[in-house]
Amino acid sequence: MYEIMMFEGGxxxxxxxxxxxxxxxxxxLQESVMQTETMLHLAFPEEEERIIRDKIKDLGGKFRKxxxxxxxxxIVAPSLGKHHAVDPICDISEYLxxxxxxxxxMGLARGVGKRIAQMTVEERxxxxxxxxxxxxxxxxxxxxxxxxGLCESLDVPHIIVGGPQGLALEHYVAGVGRRxxxxxxxxxxxxxxRVAAEVEEVIEERxxxxxxxxxxxxxxFIKEMIEMVIPQKAGxxxxxxxxxxxxxxxxxxxxxxxxxxxxVGKKKLSEICELEKSRYKGYLLKIKTEAxxxxxx
Amino acid sequence: MEVKVEGGDDFANTTFAKISQATxxxxxxxxxxxxxxxxxxxxxxxxxxxxxxxRVASPVTVRDMTxxxxxxxxxxxxxxxxxxxxxxxxxYGARIKxxxxxxxxxxxxxKERVAMMDLLVYDPKDDLITRILDGIxxxxxxxxxxxxxxxxxDRVTLLASEDPIGPEWEAKxxxxxxxxxxx
Numbered sequence: 001m002y003e004i005m006m007f008e009g010g011x012x013x014x015x016x017x018x019x020x021x022x023x024x025x026x027x028x029l030q031e032s033v034m035q036t037e038t039m040l041h042l043a044f045p046e047e048e049e050r051i052i053r054d055k056i057k058d059l060g061g062k063f064r065k066x067x068x069x070x071x072x073x074x075i076v077a078p079s080l081g082k083h084h085a086v087d088p089i090c091d092i093s094e095y096l097x098x099x100x101x102x103x104x105x106m107g108l109a110r111g112v113g114k115r116i117a118q119m120t121v122e123e124r125x126x127x128x129x130x131x132x133x134x135x136x137x138x139x140x141x142x143x144x145x146x147x148x149g150l151c152e153s154l155d156v157p158h159i160i161v162g163g164p165q166g167l168a169l170e171h172y173v174a175g176v177g178r179r180x181x182x183x184x185x186x187x188x189x190x191x192x193x194r195v196a197a198e199v200e201e202v203i204e205e206r207x208x209x210x211x212x213x214x215x216x217x218x219x220x221f222i223k224e225m226i227e228m229v230i231p232q233k234a235g236x237x238x239x240x241x242x243x244x245x246x247x248x249x250x251x252x253x254x255x256x257x258x259x260x261x262x263x264v265g266k267k268k269l270s271e272i273c274e275l276e277k278s279r280y281k282g283y284l285l286k287i288k289t290e291a292x293x294x295x296x297x
Numbered sequence: 298m299e300v301k302v303e304g305g306d307d308f309a310n311t312t313f314a315k316i317s318q319a320t321x322x323x324x325x326x327x328x329x330x331x332x333x334x335x336x337x338x339x340x341x342x343x344x345x346x347x348x349x350x351x352r353v354a355s356p357v358t359v360r361d362m363t364x365x366x367x368x369x370x371x372x373x374x375x376x377x378x379x380x381x382x383x384x385x386x387x388x389y390g391a392r393i394k395x396x397x398x399x400x401x402x403x404x405x406x407x408k409e410r411v412a413m414m415d416l417l418v419y420d421p422k423d424d425l426i427t428r429i430l431d432g433i434x435x436x437x438x439x440x441x442x443x444x445x446x447x448x449x450x451d452r453v454t455l456l457a458s459e460d461p462i463g464p465e466w467e468a469k470x471x472x473x474x475x476x477x478x479x480x
Contacts, residue, residue, distance in 0.1 A: 078439070078440075079439055081439050082435060083435070083438065083439040084439070112438070112439040112440035113342075113438070113439070113440020113441070113442075113459040114339075114342050114440060114459060115342065115459060115460070116440060116459050117440065138438070139305075139308060139309045139312045139313070140305060140309050140337070140339045140438070141306055141308075141309070141339065142339040142340055142342075143339065143342075143438075143440075163308045163309065163312060164306055164308040164309065165308065174308075177308060177309075177312045178312060178316060179312075180315070180316055180319040180320065180323075181319065
């Protein structure tokens, strides 16, 4: 299992940290150098954490764990109307990004109300492309209970966020109802922390599930292999988004044959992955399990 | 502006009160509202909101929002500038020229100049109901799209639900507002 951390510090000798990460079989997920400040998102085998921590200490930088690093999460509101967006879905989204997740937001077309709330097949398919979904329902207990039924048949780990306390729903976080201002007070930050903790829990469950039947190759490794063939275009951000069991590729259609030909160990990418057009954005690359395709070496 | 919310659980009641305060503050009509009464019936999915209109601010004339100089006006409150220009152009046509952001030049005789200073620029009463209705729309749950106005003296009252509203609910809403807003 890989540990994902963020390093913040000066530029002094920070290349040594990058080399160390690569030497121990880790990856640089994101790198940003702003004058004398640097920020790196690192992924490395968890048993090597001590070496990385020692190196960061030597460099005098700061580091923190990104428990949601390497996951893509969608925040879902019943609509994009002023009743449900912008607060608090933006606050939740921003907080999850601070924990390392790549977040997206979606408003359902017919998600409002109690009896009339619906989720279309297309919306369901879009949601199932993500590693986890966070549903932000409103203030009224009866409506949340009714709407939770929409999520039941979803084949994606999800949590429900709502206002009232004491709802007997699985992965439910209370304390976030309809709002007209930002969540910036201490008790509100604590609520956001509870939301992040609940998302971490469902993501961790999914990770453990995958570990029982491991993937043929890590998405981090495949990302690096793809980047060798199709380098990131100038000014482009997040063309390859890491998911728990694959990648979202924001690529052009003409790049698809090239992607399929990428060598991963002794195999081609097309042999160990399924590549399909996403209903949401770009292409989805789902990595098959080792049991299915055998070892790549 | 007082807000009273009944019918829901504690969280819903508190949140609806906060939303009402914030919404009417954003719309700038808080001072014109005496009180708001909201009744929530989450089980039947019916919502009643009733706003009692209070004292409305006085109308704004040209004198209130400008400073007069011999051949020009200086705008002192830019909020009403579009209304002012529209009123002056409608009344005096091409003899009024906006020379800069806050300066308006005029070619008028003395009698017209005196009359101009008393022209009505904006009357808050004109769009008060529209703004209150906009506020009500922002407060009521988005799913409650079936709306029914309840005629009550001095109040703007709306009953909302996602289901068809029958006469029995109209009568019940009237009773709820009469009772709840006077308690």
